[in-house]
Amino acid sequence: MNILALWRLIKNSVRFAFRAKRRWITFVIIFAFLSAFITLFVGAFNQYSTEQLLNQKGFYVKATDEGTVTEAQGLNLKTEIEALTQVEKVALFRYFDLGDYIRVYGVDPASKWMFGDAKPSFLINGKYADKQGEVIVSKNATIRADVGTIIGNVSSTLQKGDLLVFENSTKLELDVVGEIDDLIFAQDKLKIFVTNPDFDLLYSDFGNGVTKYCQSLALLVFGKLYSPFDKEIYNNMIALDTPGEPLYLLVKNPTYGDWADPITAGPDVARKDRATRMLYFIFGVVGGVLLTILYNFLIVWFRRREVAVLRAMGYEKGEIRINLLGESFTISLVGYIIGILSIIIYYAARGMTFTNQLLAWQTLLVSFSIVVLLTIPGLLLSSLSFVRVSPVILFKAR
Amino acid sequence: MTDAILKLDKVTKIYKQGRSEVVRALDKVSLEINQGEILMVVGPSGSGKTTLLNCLSGLDKPTSGKIFFNTARAGEGFKYMAEKTSDGESSRRSPSNMVDLTAWDQKQLTQYRRHNVGFVFQAWELIPTLKAIENVESSLYPSRIPGPEVREKAKRLLRKVGLMDKEYSYPDQLSGGEQQRVAICRALIKEPRIVFADEPTGNLDSETGGQIMRQMKLISREGAAVIIATHNSELRKFSDRMVKIHDGEITY
Numbered sequence: 096m097n098i099l100a101l102w103r104l105i106k107n108s109v110r111f112a113f114r115a116k117r118r119w120i121t122f123v124i125i126f127a128f129l130s131a132f133i134t135l136f137v138g139a140f141n142q143y144s145t146e147q148l149l150n151q152k153g154f155y156v157k158a159t160d161e162g163t164v165t166e167a168q169g170l171n172l173k174t175e176i177e178a179l180t181q182v183e184k185v186a187l188f189r190y191f192d193l194g195d196y197i198r199v200y201g202v203d204p205a206s207k208w209m210f211g212d213a214k215p216s217f218l219i220n221g222k223y224a225d226k227q228g229e230v231i232v233s234k235n236a237t238i239r240a241d242v243g244t245i246i247g248n249v250s251s252t253l254q255k256g257d258l259l260v261f262e263n264s265t266k267l268e269l270d271v272v273g274e275i276d277d278l279i280f281a282q283d284k285l286k287i288f289v290t291n292p293d294f295d296l297l298y299s300d301f302g303n304g305v306t307k308y309c310q311s312l313a314l315l316v317f318g319k320l321y322s323p324f325d326k327e328i329y330n331n332m333i334a335l336d337t338p339g340e341p342l343y344l345l346v347k348n349p350t351y352g353d354w355a356d357p358i359t360a361g362p363d364v365a366r367k368d369r370a371t372r373m374l375y376f377i378f379g380v381v382g383g384v385l386l387t388i389l390y391n392f393l394i395v396w397f398r399r400r401e402v403a404v405l406r407a408m409g410y411e412k413g414e415i416r417i418n419l420l421g422e423s424f425t426i427s428l429v430g431y432i433i434g435i436l437s438i439i440i441y442y443a444a445r446g447m448t449f450t451n452q453l454l455a456w457q458t459l460l461v462s463f464s465i466v467v468l469l470t471i472p473g474l475l476l477s478s479l480s481f482v483r484v485s486p487v488i489l490f491k492a493r
Numbered sequence: 494m495t496d497a498i499l500k501l502d503k504v505t506k507i508y509k510q511g512r513s514e515v516v517r518a519l520d521k522v523s524l525e526i527n528q529g530e531i532l533m534v535v536g537p538s539g540s541g542k543t544t545l546l547n548c549l550s551g552l553d554k555p556t557s558g559k560i561f562f563n564t565a566r567a568g569e570g571f572k573y574m575a576e577k578t579s580d581g582e583s584s585r586r587s588p589s590n591m592v593d594l595t596a597w598d599q600k601q602l603t604q605y606r607r608h609n610v611g612f613v614f615q616a617w618e619l620i621p622t623l624k625a626i627e628n629v630e631s632s633l634y635p636s637r638i639p640g641p642e643v644r645e646k647a648k649r650l651l652r653k654v655g656l657m658d659k660e661y662s663y664p665d666q667l668s669g670g671e672q673q674r675v676a677i678c679r680a681l682i683k684e685p686r687i688v689f690a691d692e693p694t695g696n697l698d699s700e701t702g703g704q705i706m707r708q709m710k711l712i713s714r715e716g717a718a719v720i721i722a723t724h725n726s727e728l729r730k731f732s733d734r735m736v737k738i739h740d741g742e743i744t745y
Binding site for chain 1: 550552600603604605606607608610612614618620621622623627631632634635636637639640679683
């Protein structure tokens with residue numbers, strides 16, 4: 096096929112696709128639903144799997160009580176654990192008391208899922224504090240009037256959308272972007288969670304030299320999470336999850352403060368998690384692939400007589416497929432965009448901004464691949480039966 | 494050089510109907526079709542007319558017998574691919590450039606149709622999402638001919654059949670006769686050597702049918718062989734030659 100003919104076929108295929116209005120709109124709607132469905136499933140799958148990182152390949156280590164591990168002790172322990180050969184990543188979660196009633200926790204957005212007591216899935220409203228100037232507050236957080244020199248110009252109950260202002264000689268404004276149902280026990284304290292730079296800023300401007308403590312520490316071992324053929328992750332977990340081995344020796348060393356034993360997911364939990372993950376995977380990816388092929392089959396089926404005419408006219412099979420591809424690709428692309436916009440609009444209308452996590456670029460890439468890119472093999476597969484059939488049969492089938 | 498562009502030699506086509514019933518749609522049909530003639534194949538419904546057209550056009554393969562195509566009269570751009578037959582053997586070519594179509598594979602038959610054959614279907618089979626002029630042009634979309642040239646050719650043809658003011662109408666905005674004329678233009682734009690018309694006036698009133706047949710006459714005057722399958726023997730006056738077909742057998 097020459098370039099001119101190829102270009103003309105592609106151009107006309109896309110151009111003419113818009114002409115069959117009823118068919119086009121019907122399939123765009125179907126693809127929009129399909130895109131939204133797959134994106135939500137894949138998003139849930141991604142989010143769930145991220146949350147499972149700790150259960151599958153991680154350890155929690157918590158301070159035994161309030162004020163039992165200082166920041167310095169925690170940082171030293173972190174450095175030591177990072178040096179272990181089985182360990183891929185370590186995250187330390189610190190806090191300090193701001194005045195008598197506010198407790199500030201520092202979070203690195205890159206390891207927010209490792210904060211076992213306040214991970215993103217515990218959010219009940221809004222989104223996580225992902226950048227400077229953002230803060231999330233614990234559920235039903237109330238702020239006392241007598242916060243000393245710190246002025247918070249908010250209503251008595253803090254909620255998403257409020258502005259939390261700290262002011263003495265300097266001023267720091269934080270947007271409350273979410274509310275979280277965390278697992279941390281801190282009686283009579285307003286718990287707020289900010290990014291590490293804001294944590295340091297709040298401490299230097301308003302901390303008045305109080306001691307910084309560690310809430311918990313989490314670590315991930317090396318290994319691929321989803322590979323059934325690679326046991327590295329399990330070997331690393333076993334190597335660390337044994338009393339007397341380096342991790343235990345470090346954690347229980349009083350030099351680094353008073354830490355509880357490392358906690359990891361039990362084998363039953365792991366099995367259940369794997370099963371759930373597979374369910375999401377099957378519905379999100381395999382289901383999406385099958386639906387994409389099915390709808391492509393319908394598109395081709397609607398145009399089977401056209402296929403017969405083109406074959407009679409001397410179009411080659413490849414040229415007929417290009418002719419069909421324009422419509423299918425355009426429909427799936429427009430459907431995909433509408434589907435994603437629908438999710439954003441739906442969440443925005445409900446006042447939820449959780450979509451920034453749901454619509455992570457990885458999620459969008461996976462659903463785009465399924466809905467739009469798979470159109471090409473899906474169409475080729477579903478067109479096989481029609482471009483092979485003799486036009487005579489198709490004309491007779493009228 | 495022989496005048497024949499197509500030659501059938503004892504062509505038989507057998508269909509299976511249901512589990513055991515066998516239908517002999519063509520029974521040892523031998524026939525020659527000459528360049529520039531209108532051949533009318535007349536017969537009642539189910540007599541084998543359409544099967545004959547399908548075999549001649551390479552849309553269907555006969556069960557036995559041979560169909561020879563005269564490559565010396567092939568259309569521009571048609572490349573004879575003797576070395577690529579479906580059974581791996583060279584197809585048989587007689588000294589008079591007659592090549593056996595039944596030995597060709599689908600790819601070769603597609604090339605044969607693309608460069609030599611034009612179709613006019615009973616139900617017109619225009620693509621509903623394309624305007625009249627685009628339907629005509631669609632025959633040449635896979636060709637190397639530049640777009641403006643294709644457009645000019647399509648316009649010229651539509652003007653010739655009196656559809657200059659309907660160029661940008663969709664098929665459902667055209668009458669039956671107009672649609673059939675568009676279908677004729679679509680068949681003619683690639684300047685085919687053979688035009689197959691299956692009941693081209695079947696869905697039209699007699700006056701419009703007459704107009705269509707006069708168009709067919711013009712096509713044959715320009716050198717194409719026109720083979721028309723019809724059950725209407727009144728159209729005989731428009732033909733150069735007529736054969737009757739009954740139960741798959743040709744009678745003269």
